[in-house]
Amino acid sequence: xxxxxxxxxxxxxxGMTPVGEHWETSLRHLALEAxxxxxxxxxxxxxxxxxxxxxxxxxxxxxxxxxTLVADFAGLRGAEAMTVEAxxxxxxxxxxxxxxxxxxxxxxxxxxxxxxxxxDKGSSEVESALAxxxxxxxxxxxGLTDTAQAALWMRRYLHEHGAPAxxxxxxxxxxxxxxxxxxHAMYRRAIELEDYRKAGMVSEPLNLYDAAxxxxxxAAVLLVRGDRLPPGLPHPPTRIAGSAMSTAALAxxxxxxxxxxxxxxxxAGRALQQAGLQPEDVQLFELHDRFSVxxxxxxxxxxxxxxxxGWELAHNGTIALxxxxxVTTFGGSKARGDAGGATGLYQVAEAVVQLQGRxxxxxxxxxxxxxxxxxxxxxxTAATHLLVQELxxx
Amino acid sequence: xxxxxxxxLRQQRYALVGEVCPSCEQRIFPPRDLxxxxxxxxxxxxxxxxxxxxxxxxxxYQAPAGFEQEAPYPMAMVRLEEGPLVTxxxxxxxxxxxxxxxxxxxxxxxxxxxxxxxxxxxxYKFRPLLNGKS
Numbered sequence: 059x060x061x062x063x064x065x066x067x068x069x070x071x072x073g074m075t076p077v078g079e080h081w082e083t084s085l086r087h088l089a090l091e092a093x094x095x096x097x098x099x100x101x102x103x104x105x106x107x108x109x110x111x112x113x114x115x116x117x118x119x120x121x122x123x124x125x126t127l128v129a130d131f132a133g134l135r136g137a138e139a140m141t142v143e144a145x146x147x148x149x150x151x152x153x154x155x156x157x158x159x160x161x162x163x164x165x166x167x168x169x170x171x172x173x174x175x176x177x178d179k180g181s182s183e184v185e186s187a188l189a190x191x192x193x194x195x196x197x198x199x200x201g202l203t204d205t206a207q208a209a210l211w212m213r214r215y216l217h218e219h220g221a222p223a224x225x226x227x228x229x230x231x232x233x234x235x236x237x238x239x240x241x242h243a244m245y246r247r248a249i250e251l252e253d254y255r256k257a258g259m260v261s262e263p264l265n266l267y268d269a270a271x272x273x274x275x276x277a278a279v280l281l282v283r284g285d286r287l288p289p290g291l292p293h294p295p296t297r298i299a300g301s302a303m304s305t306a307a308l309a310x311x312x313x314x315x316x317x318x319x320x321x322x323x324x325x326a327g328r329a330l331q332q333a334g335l336q337p338e339d340v341q342l343f344e345l346h347d348r349f350s351v352x353x354x355x356x357x358x359x360x361x362x363x364x365x366x367x368g369w370e371l372a373h374n375g376t377i378a379l380x381x382x383x384x385v386t387t388f389g390g391s392k393a394r395g396d397a398g399g400a401t402g403l404y405q406v407a408e409a410v411v412q413l414q415g416r417x418x419x420x421x422x423x424x425x426x427x428x429x430x431x432x433x434x435x436x437x438x439t440a441a442t443h444l445l446v447q448e449l450x451x452x
Numbered sequence: 453x454x455x456x457x458x459x460x461l462r463q464q465r466y467a468l469v470g471e472v473c474p475s476c477e478q479r480i481f482p483p484r485d486l487x488x489x490x491x492x493x494x495x496x497x498x499x500x501x502x503x504x505x506x507x508x509x510x511x512x513y514q515a516p517a518g519f520e521q522e523a524p525y526p527m528a529m530v531r532l533e534e535g536p537l538v539t540x541x542x543x544x545x546x547x548x549x550x551x552x553x554x555x556x557x558x559x560x561x562x563x564x565x566x567x568x569x570x571x572x573x574x575x576y577k578f579r580p581l582l583n584g585k586s
Binding site: 201 | 525
């Protein structure tokens with residue numbers, strides 16, 4: 059039976075709130091809820107380091123200084139705490155920082171919590187806040203929104219690759235189907251191809267089912283170095299075997315080729331290389347699906363499909379829960395819900411639940427290797443982690 | 453009100469002035485002083501023609517703050533004939549249906565009001581090229 063690698067970095071606890079319109083719950087309370095669940099899974103372990111992933115609190119809650127706000131509120135005064143912001147990749151970026159810190163040997167334990175509170179403000183203010191992740195002087199100033207940018211991207215994708223109008227439907231169908239059995243998902247109704255084809259346009263060609271709902275939520279992940287794992291953990295810890303980030307152009311129009319995400323490709327390649335694995339070793343992929351076009355491009359960037367053919371994996375059953383490469387296994391951003399900067403940590407928490415065999419009706423059988431990737435903006439940032447389950451229950 | 457910020461960008465907003473890289477001759481918009489292609493210093497100003505074609509397009513219905521009065525508005529990515537891709541609204545479409553590849557030319561239009569009683573912000577939009585001439 060495998061033993062922990064002393065210099066390995068392990069996930070010993072996870073916690074997630076449902077994603078939704080939490081009218082009764084504040085930013086700090088959401089964070090606390092996720093933190094308490096994660097710490098309880100590890101016998102109440104107190105982390106030395108705290109990273110808070112968030113992208114919109116300054117704009118939508120008038121609140122910066124989140125590292126200390128959360129440390130203070132969660133009974134962790136004294137922890138080394140800071141906010142990590144990388145737009146939609148904030149969650150993965152925060153995990154990367156915690157990983158690097160523990161790998162340095164300067165600390166043994168770290169808590170990473172993503173939290174987002176978007177429902178206190180109206181939609182035009184939320185759109186403006188989201189626009190700060192774009193190029194302010196050359197994209198946002200023209201009235202470009204995330205949805206419009208994704209629509210421009212999607213139209214070009216379908217055009218250049220000669221794909222049918224419903225090519226990206228499979229991502230939404232898969233996400234919704236998986237969320238039916240996820241009691242914490244925001245939307246739990248399965249949809250059919252006809253629903254997608256008849257759906258109202260949001261920003262053509264992007265329809266209602268091509269865009270994930272943005273709402274409130276928090277997800278936390280507790281890390282411990284392999285030589286300091288506490289005894290008696292209820293779940294065998296999951297190892298972070300690969301961790302990488304990369305950047306590309308900020309504005310979609312500045313990408314060398316708008317239909318290729320070099321940061322996603324680079325970070326996925328490095329994460330796999332660190333773990334000594336190939337794409338075919340990956341048994342599930344929690345990919346970035348805030349918009350359906352992200353999902354197609356992410357599959358291509360990571361090497362699971364040729365350029366322009368990522369959408370086919372969503373049509374031929376490959377990405378279904380029973381398929382060769384399940385994605386969005388608990389509903390993804392599309393159906394579980396998108397919690398902005400926290401989404402990257404929802405992905406990690408869900409992958410851990412899969413690898414530890416705790417996924418119930420959503421279980422990918424025998425899953426031992428999971429790839430997790432979140433993106434900032436139009437692929438301007440990519441944070442990719444490769445999780446492996448080597449340890450088994452005693 | 454950000455007067456100084458918009459003033460700094462006036463040559464780009466009103467006149468599509470970018471740079472040309474002395475090392476690799478890449479035309480660069482917007483100007484960024486370091487060539488994104490070869491990484492060398494590129495501070496030589498370059499005047500773009502304003503002509504290009506539609507690379508992609510959509511319509512914005514759910515507008516950000518400051519743009520609600522304009523919604524719905526057409527949005528595009530335009531491939532300038534010299535190479536760079538820009539994001540901008542389309543204008544003066546009339547009944548014309550937009551298509552990828554449609555020739556367009558740059559015009560200066562109001563982008564929005566900067567705050568409720570703030571200054572008007574002007575910048576580039578693109579309109580269909582009329583009869584193949586600008």
